[in-house]
Amino acid sequence: MNGSPLAQAWDEAADGYESYFVPRFAPWVKAAASALISQPLPDGPIVVPCCGTFPELTELRKIDPQREIVGIDLSAGMVALARQRAAGMGRVSVIEGDATTLAPESCAAVVCVFGLQQLPDPEAAIASWTAAVRKGGLLSVVFWPGQSEVEGPFALLYNVLADRRPPADISWEQRLATAVGAVIEKDERVAFPMEHESAAEFWDAMAHGGPLRALANARGEAFMRVVREQFLNAAPGGPWRHTPAARWLVARR
Numbered sequence: 001m002n003g004s005p006l007a008q009a010w011d012e013a014a015d016g017y018e019s020y021f022v023p024r025f026a027p028w029v030k031a032a033a034s035a036l037i038s039q040p041l042p043d044g045p046i047v048v049p050c051c052g053t054f055p056e057l058t059e060l061r062k063i064d065p066q067r068e069i070v071g072i073d074l075s076a077g078m079v080a081l082a083r084q085r086a087a088g089m090g091r092v093s094v095i096e097g098d099a100t101t102l103a104p105e106s107c108a109a110v111v112c113v114f115g116l117q118q119l120p121d122p123e124a125a126i127a128s129w130t131a132a133v134r135k136g137g138l139l140s141v142v143f144w145p146g147q148s149e150v151e152g153p154f155a156l157l158y159n160v161l162a163d164r165r166p167p168a169d170i171s172w173e174q175r176l177a178t179a180v181g182a183v184i185e186k187d188e189r190v191a192f193p194m195e196h197e198s199a200a201e202f203w204d205a206m207a208h209g210g211p212l213r214a215l216a217n218a219r220g221e222a223f224m225r226v227v228r229e230q231f232l233n234a235a236p237g238g239p240w241r242h243t244p245a246a247r248w249l250v251a252r253r
C-alpha cells in the first residue's frame with residue numbers, strides 16, 4: 001500500500017467505484033481508447049497511468065490484441081481489482097505506484113482516463129507522458145475539467161462544496177495544450193448521458209466509492225452529513241439524468 005491519504009481513499013473506494021462509476025464512465029473510456037484505432041504505432045507497450053480498476057484494458061485489447069499493456073495506479077485496492085480484470089490475459093501488467101512521471105521514450109502510447117485532474121501538477125505530468133511516448137506514438141487523455149456541466153449533480157456538488165474547501169486552481173487547463181509539447185490532433189469536449197436513481201444514490205456513490213472519499217476521510221462524518229443534507233435539499237427528486245462533458249486531448253509525438 002502507498003500509504004498516502006489519496007491512495008488510502010481510493011483503496012477504500014475501489015469496490016464502489018468499480019460497481020457504480022465504471023459502467024457509467026464506459027463511453028469516455030471507449031472514446032479515449034478509440035484514438036488508437038487504425039493508427040500505426042511504434043514498438044513498445046501502451047501505458048495507462050491512473051488505471052484504477054483498469055476498464056481501459058478491455059477496450060485497448062480489442063483495438064490492439066497483440067500489444068503489451070501496462071496499467072499504473074497509486075492505490076493497492078484499485079491495483080488488486082485491475083489485476084482481477086487482467087487475470088488470464090497475456091501481455092498485461094499492473095504496477096502499484098506513482099504515474100506522474102514516466103520513463104522517456106519507453107512506450108508506444110499513453111492512454112489516461114479521469115486521472116490527470118487529480119494530479120498535483122497536471123502540466124508536468126502530461127509533459128512527462130508525452131516524453132514517454134516514442135516518435136510516431138500517441139497520447140490520448142480524457143479528464144474532468146473544473147466545470148464539466150452547468151446543471152446536474154456534478155455542478156451542484158461543486159457549488160455546495162465551493163464555500164467549504166479552498167478553491168481549486170484550474171488555470172492549468174488553459175495551459176495544457178502547450179504543456180503537451182507535441183502535435184495536438186484533438187482537443188475537444190466529449191459529453192455522454194449518465195443516470196442516477198436519485199440524488200442520494202449519486203451522493204453516496206461519490207462519498208463512498210468515488211472522488212469524495214478523500215474529502216470524507218479528511219473532514220469526517222459530521223461534515224459529510226451536513227453537506228449531504230444541503231446537496232439533497234437543492235437536488236431534484238427522482239431519477240437524475242445529466243450529460244457532463246469531459247475534455248479529450250489527443251497528441252502525436
Ligand SMILES: C[S@@+](CC[C@H](N)C(=O)[O-])C[C@H]1O[C@@H](n2cnc3c(N)ncnc32)[C@H](O)[C@@H]1O
Binds near residue numbers: 050098113114
Ligand atoms: C477516477 S479513478 C480513474 C480510474 C480509471 N482510469 C477509470 O477510468 O475508471 C482515478 C485513479 O487515479 C489514481 N491516482 C491518483 N493519483 C495517482 C498517481 N499519482 N499515480 C497513479 N495513480 C494515481 C487513483 O488511485 C484512482 O484509481
